[in-house]
Amino acid sequence: MMPTKSQIGFSLGPPSKTGKDTVDDSRPLFSLAPVPALGTNPRPVPTATSEKGLPTPLPLSVTIEPKAPTFVKGKGSALKIRQWWEGTVTRVTEENFIATLVDKTNPAAPDEQAVFEFSSFEVPDDDKPLLKPGSVFYFVMGTQTTYSGQVISTSALEFRRLPKWTRRSLDVAQARASRLHEWLETTTNTTTKEEHSSSPEN
């Protein structure tokens, strides 16, 4: 008899192809001294006696699969994001811009109005054309540890980039608008006729 789902301790489903990949067998063990040296491959496995380690003859033709992108600590000091907001610009002046902020770290928090003074928050040159009422940006606050170990607070602004409209999208939008316009005209005409035909004077 098959055990019920709740009693199965192992799940043998197919591996996900959209995750990073399989288990990296070069990683160290938990609870097995010595502690691995950081950034190194401390346990050179597989050994020559494991199946993976067997020497293989050089094939005549090979397809080298590119290594999947990995994710490693950057060379600079890392930013720890403590809080981030999605903002919508409501007004732009010479000295500042005003925005409504939605707290993405704590969605229960109420929306806020904030003033970003250009003297304190520099908008990158590439993003300046995006700064106008209605545009969306991300505001990140966090801490960064310098090389000397000092922890400093930092923040950053990034504007959302939307793709340019494609010719096809414009055509589709135009076609939809035309259909909607036709439907509205037909509906309005039909309603008007019904109103006339049901009036007591007729």
Place this chain on the structure above:
Amino acid sequence: LKEEIISIIVAPAMARRLPEINGAGIVLTGSFNPAIFQPAWFARQNLLPQTEADTADVKAIVHQFCDFETGRFHIQVTNERFAVLTKADANPAPLRDLVLGTFYILEHTPVSALGLNRHMHFSLPSMDVWNQVGHKLAPKEPWKEIMKGHIGLRALIIQNESAPPEGETALPKGATLTVKLEPSTQIKYGVYFDTNENYPAPATDGLKSLMEVVRERWEGAYDDAHQIADRILAWTTQ
């Protein structure tokens, strides 16, 4: 689907422990033309700032393969796979926008699955606490009767499969959540978490459906991954 994928006790966001290194990725499998995905193409489509595209570190752009890094992203495309990762500790929202924008333009791309991934390295205060995580997740006593010598947990992978609520047709069936945990090779006494929400494409309107998942689910997947790691560490380091 969020509730179906995993049941999580919601912890106050600000009380959670923060990862020392943090990143995220979105992966699509399907059929792609890697040569399209050049930094200049992304800039031309208004998906990357011109300066970021101009300063991209291009490793390879050939017919079958494209691989480059910008200040915020690492983009790698093969004939079968499109992957974008944030650089460590980059803001996750622009990654979503980049993927949505890319496949808004390449709207006829055939796709088979989508992965929403997050990667985190957490630091633990001591070797004892670090070892405790491994012991709690995989108690060694039964293993000691089977294997000799030092026994340790190298990796743990847990996967579940979603069961979309009745009447729910907007999201693809068969979505899975995989949580992988390993000792970190980046952080001393560190634990590495890797989460993957995998969504197979439905037979019709595959790309449209998966982009809807990216739009609706990205922030939730990113946040849930953090909660999962936080809960596992809270439980195993008690």
